[in-house]
Structures are given as C-alpha cells and as structure tokens.
Amino acid sequence: MAVMAIDALPPEPPVAQMPAAEWDMTLGLINATVQLDQNIGEGRRKVGTGFLVQAPRPDGTPRLLLVTAEHVFRVMPNPVARIGWRFAESDGNWRYAPADLPIRQEDGTPLWTQHPTEDVAVLEITAPEEFTRAAIPVGWIANANTFDQWRMGPGDELFALGYPHGLSANRAGFPILRSGRISSWPLTPVQHFKTFLLDFNVSQGNSGGPVFWVPAAKRVPGAPVPTNPFIAGVLIKEVQGNGEGIELGVVGHGQYIHETINLLDSQRAAGAGPQS
Template sequence: MRQHHCAAFVLWLIWQVVGLGVTTQLRAEQASETPGFLTQVTWATVKITNPGSTATGFLVELPSGPWVLVSAAHVFSSMKGDQCTVILHRRGDDGRIVKNPQTVPVRRENKDLWEKHPTADVAVIRVDFERDANLGVLPYECLATEQMLEKLPLEPGLIVRALGFPHANIFNGNPEEFGIARLGCIASYPLLPIKENPRFLVDMNTFEGDSGGPVFALASENKETGAVAGYVIGLVSGQHFVDEEFKLIYQSGKFRHRMGLAIIVPSVFIRETIDRLMASGGN
C-alpha cells in the first residue's frame, strides 16, 4: 500500500510541475499575443470617475506619440475639483490582468486643461501615462474620416458596437471593470455629409455613464488569419426619452420613458478636436 501511495504522490507532483509550466507558458503566450480589433477597443476603453461625473472614455495615440483621453465634453465640464481617476489595466507579474487606476489633472488654477470642440459634444485631454500603464491604446488612424464613413458605407441598418459603463457609480459588469459591450444598428437618415448631420442615432440601449464611449463598426476580415479590422465611427453623447405627464385629483407628475435610441457624435468631430489640441501645442 505504501508503494502505491508513494507512486501516486510522485505522479501528482509531476502533474503539478508540468501543469504549472503549461499555465505559465499559456500566460506568457497570452501576454505576447497581438489583440484583435475588438479586444483592442475593449482595452482602450476606460472608466472615468469623479465626484461630479462618472462616465466612459477611450485612449488614442497621437501621430506624434503621446496619448489623449477622449470623451464627451459634458463629461469633463461636469467634473468637480481639479482631477479625475481613470481606471486602466495592466498585466501583473504573474501575467494576470489587474486594474491600474491613474489620476489625471483636469484643471489648473481654475483653467480647464481639456480641448473642447466648438460645436460638438467632444473633448480630449493629454495624458502622461507610461507606455505599459494600460493594455492597449487606439491609433489615431482608426478614427474614421468622412471618406472612410462613405466606404463602410454608413447607412441605416448598419450593425455597430459600443462600449461603456452604464450607471458606472453603482454597477460593475465585471470585477476588473472593463467596459460593457453593446450591439445595435444605425437608426437615422441621412447621415452624410457630416457638417449637415452632426449627430446620428443608433438603435441601442444606453444609460447614464455610457457618455463618451466609443461606437465602432467592423470594416473587413482577413480570410487567412480571421483577424477583424474596424473603425471608431463616433462616441455616445446621450439618449432619447419621451416624457408623459399625468394629472390626478390629488397628484400630478411625469413618467420618463427610454426610447432605446443613443445619440452619437461622428468620429470626424473627434479627429477635429484632437487636431485642435495638437495645433495648440498640446501634443
């Protein structure tokens, strides 16, 4: 019996060593893998927290190298105080993904540090994060130009996706605090030219906290590798409601109904805002 127990223990020990090696190798391979477009957008989308405004943003790398945080302008203007916290993610020493909160100054001596678009609900701010502070960042080139939107083509019924943090101050969809993905379709028409149509609608549930989240469309698929490419076509600015008033003998009030229609600012205005930041020396 003793020999059987000894043999079993040796086999268990070998399994533990081999299993540990396999696990370590898998983690190393996962850490070195190049993410697909959908994962890259997920990594680049971040939660923004502040006593006056908790919402969504996403990181974009400028052509000159630095990063900017993109969100809706009303997200920044609603912030209280001089800073906010951005929930980034990195890999720990064991290869696991861990949260990496970072403080971002938003005002200095009562002066706003973000760049706002003059007409659209878009703002960007320079962030000085280390290169390994977050798992991913979106390249400036993936922000769709009007020509890219024409080629997609951007039209009613086009399936699009979005990431955000619905009711971010009271709801976490996952322990690591990654954005929640939503699926919808373009709901409004006409969409182009952008200057005459500065907003469009997406048939998609959206809530407080989703503001500033990226809206993106898949563009093509590599048939050999299966890799999917895509473009950010806008960001979430708001949602549509229908208000219904009622009046009784002793009571009156109003019911608010969600229409399930998200208001989106086109990516062209995101590009213009980043260009304004670079032109002002914020690059």
C-alpha cells in the same frame, strides 16, 4: 468659454488601411477603454467613459490622448478626476487600480480641448506602459468620407463600449460591450448631420465611449464590407422622451475627433492653452 476657429484646420486624415486579421479591434478597444469618475460627495459620483488614442504631434513625436464626450469632464466639478487603470498579474488575475487624472487647473481652467460645436473632448495624458501600448492609432478613427465610402446606413450594426451606471464587466474594471443598429438617416454629409442614432439601451456612464465597426458586425444585404475596422464615433447621450430613455444613443461622428485633435495642435502652435 472661447474657442479657436476651426476653418483653418488641416484636412481630415485618411483612415489607415490595415487588414482586419492583423488586429482584433474589439479586444484592442476593450483594452484601450477606461472608466472616468469623480466623487462628488454624499456617496455620489459622476461617471463616464473614455478611450485612448495614439495621435502623434505634427512633428511626429508620440502623443497619447484620452478621447471622451466633453460633458463628461464638464459635469465633474473638481480639478482632479480618476481614470481606471487595470493591470494583469502573474497568476492570470487582473487588478483594478484607478489613479488621479487632473482635468482642470486650480483656477478652474479646463486642461482638455473641446470641439467648438460638438460634444467631443481630447486630453493629452501620460499612462502606464500597458495602456500606452493599447492605445488605438488615430488612423482607425472614421473621417468625413468613411460612411459614404462603405455605404453605411440604417440597419447596419455597430458596437459600443462603456460603463452604464458606473458598472463594469467584472471587478477588474473592463468595459461592457454592447451592440445596436444605426437607426437614423441621412448620415452624411457630416457637416449637416453631425450625429446619428444607434438602437441600443444607453445609460449614464456610457457617455464618451467608442462606437465602432468590426467584421463581426452585421451589414444590410448587398453592402460592401470595409477593408478594416474603424471607430465610427463617440457616444454622446441617451435619447429621452417625456423624461424617460427610449433605448436610443446619440453618436458624434469620428470626424469631430480628428477636428478636435487638429484644434489642439493649432492651439499649441499658437502658444495657447487647451482652452481660453
């Protein structure tokens, strides 16, 4: 599958500066995180996680993107997947209402845009108004400098959202929140250390979920406290040894989300489809 060169892409954007008190990032990301699944027959289904990001087009017009791990789409063989919308009802109940999500053209051509080297994908979508409002601003995604700026390192805690084994937190379809500590070093430069390890129990269905820092997360003594929450990256896979999980997740840096969005913009400017 051919991809466009990434060398000419715009420089990484800064992380938006916003006081943490103005928005509860944990609740915000819970509302922006959705289950992705596809029935593949014989009572089986492929399941992953995605999250919604508001990433305006280069001309400033609004745009809603679904971010996930690229392999979540790739392992779903059919043109249409499902996305798990949730709706609040007047009595305080929530209703789970999954809807069709086209991911390929009928000839098999992907509708998503894939990073040239990393397991990251974005897909432009339309969503119910509630989810469009819930989408996370693109400026809250870490860039290549974020970890160095805040001296993130081994032992620092991050949170993750997902649907392990296709399970949700409740029948309303909300994602399950977990936490873990960064367990690898070095973390940067991101062009050399493109992923990092997070110490938590990962399962199928977690892939594509957001990994993020909020003030509730623990930091190693003496480390500076970031001025705002941020999405550190995308959960890509579980580390396995001898065919068994060893409770470690592999996280792709947030910088590669920015680069994938920039690639989408470059393809559209050149008149190309998401993939060729």
